[in-house]
Amino acid sequence: MLPRIFYIPDVIFRDEEGILHALKVDRSQKKKMKVNGEKLKKYEEFTQIYKQKYNGKMPVMNFFTVTKYRGENWKS
Numbered sequence: 001m002l003p004r005i006f007y008i009p010d011v012i013f014r015d016e017e018g019i020l021h022a023l024k025v026d027r028s029q030k031k032k033m034k035v036n037g038e039k040l041k042k043y044e045e046f047t048q049i050y051k052q053k054y055n056g057k058m059p060v061m062n063f064f065t066v067t068k069y070r071g072e073n074w075k076s
Contacts, residue, residue: 020059
C-alpha cells in the first residue's frame with residue numbers, strides 16, 4: 001500500500017491525457033522559505049508516489065509567485 005501524502009494545491013485538474021496538473025500560488029506572505037522547503041519535500045514525495053501508481057507518468061506541478069526573489073527560491 002502506498003503511503004498517504006497530504007498535499008493541498010490551490011487548483012487541481014487532469015488534462016485530456018489524464019495527467020494530473022496541480023497549481024500552487026505563492027502570495028507574498030510573511031512565511032519563511034523554510035516552510036516552502038517543507039512543502040517542496042511533500043510535493044517531491046507526492047510526485048514519486050504518483051509516478052509509481054500511474055506507470056511512470058509525472059504530475060505537472062506549477063508554482064506561481066509575485067516576487068522574483070521567491071521565484072528564485074522555489075526553483076532552487
